[in-house]
Amino acid sequence: MIAKTPYYLPIDKEEDVFRHAFSNKIPILLKGPTGSGKSRFIEYMAHSLDKDLITVSCHEETSSTDLIGRFIIKGSETIWMDGPLTKAVKEGSVLYLDEIAEARPDLIVAIHSLTDHRRELYIDKLGQTLKAHEDFMLVASFNPGYQRGFKELKPSTRQRFVALTFGYPESKIETEILKNETAIDEATATKLVNIGNKIRNLTELGLAETVSTRLLVDAAKLIHSGLPRRLSVKVAIVEPLSDEPQVNEALTDLCNLMI
Numbered sequence: 001m002i003a004k005t006p007y008y009l010p011i012d013k014e015e016d017v018f019r020h021a022f023s024n025k026i027p028i029l030l031k032g033p034t035g036s037g038k039s040r041f042i043e044y045m046a047h048s049l050d051k052d053l054i055t056v057s058c059h060e061e062t063s064s065t066d067l068i069g070r071f072i073i074k075g076s077e078t079i080w081m082d083g084p085l086t087k088a089v090k091e092g093s094v095l096y097l098d099e100i101a102e103a104r105p106d107l108i109v110a111i112h113s114l115t116d117h118r119r120e121l122y123i124d125k126l127g128q129t130l131k132a133h134e135d136f137m138l139v140a141s142f143n144p145g146y147q148r149g150f151k152e153l154k155p156s157t158r159q160r161f162v163a164l165t166f167g168y169p170e171s172k173i174e175t176e177i178l179k180n181e182t183a184i185d186e187a188t189a190t191k192l193v194n195i196g197n198k199i200r201n202l203t204e205l206g207l208a209e210t211v212s213t214r215l216l217v218d219a220a221k222l223i224h225s226g227l228p229r230r231l232s233v234k235v236a237i238v239e240p241l242s243d244e245p246q247v248n249e250a251l252t253d254l255c256n257l258m259i
Contacts, residue, residue: 009169025137038141054084054095056097058107067083067085068082069125085121095139097139178193195258219237238255
């Protein structure tokens with residue numbers, strides 16, 4: 001069975017950049033806010049290149065061991081089990097490290113030799129050095145707005161990647177995304193996009209994150225399935241943004257006027 005092509009609407013020249021980076025064996029860093037299409041873009045490109053995609057969602061406990069592998073006990077034996085990084089290096093897959101800045105520093109150190117001319121992975125526990133498969137591709141992402149002042153990638157790490165910046169699409173494109181993702185009618189899609197743009201410009205509310213395209217898609221799905229519009233917007237857009245009652249009330253009133 002042929003896998004369905006993931007839906008992705010190009011914003012600029014990101015497809016060209018990815019294909020050239022892939023052919024030149026240069027890792028890519030995707031920068032941008034939550035829900036701006038970074039993960040979908042990687043799914044789309046991996047499918048377009050007919051490559052397996054291995055995704056690792058990084059967090060503060062993600063270590064090099066989690067990626068490289070570990071010894072496990074199976075029955076009466078101790079055997080080695082490859083981690084996702086080792087698997088990708090061996091098989092020539094696209095490895096996507098989502099929110100890489102959240103991971104422990106030893107993970108960053110472990111991938112250094114894969115992000116330069118060596119393209120090698122050293123497995124300390126086995127005393128082995130693996131040459132990366134010809135088609136191996138390393139992609140990482142992080143959210144610079146969220147992590148500023150908290151966790152940041154060192155310049156020495158950033159300069160090992162070519163970088164693409166993702167933002168929220170312009171209104172016309174975002175409306176098309178909602179229509180294609182959810183089969184919602186254009187009038188409703190336009191209203192949802194207008195809500196998104198309005199909230200994104202409300203800097204005085206001090207929101208840690210703003211309305212992502214992902215949240216707009218969720219709201220459109222709920223509306224299309226029959227949930228009332230205002231309720232859909234409240235649970236899919238307003239509630240995920242804040243736990244402050246006054247902020248939620250203000251956002252709810254604003255959205256009710258616009259939907």
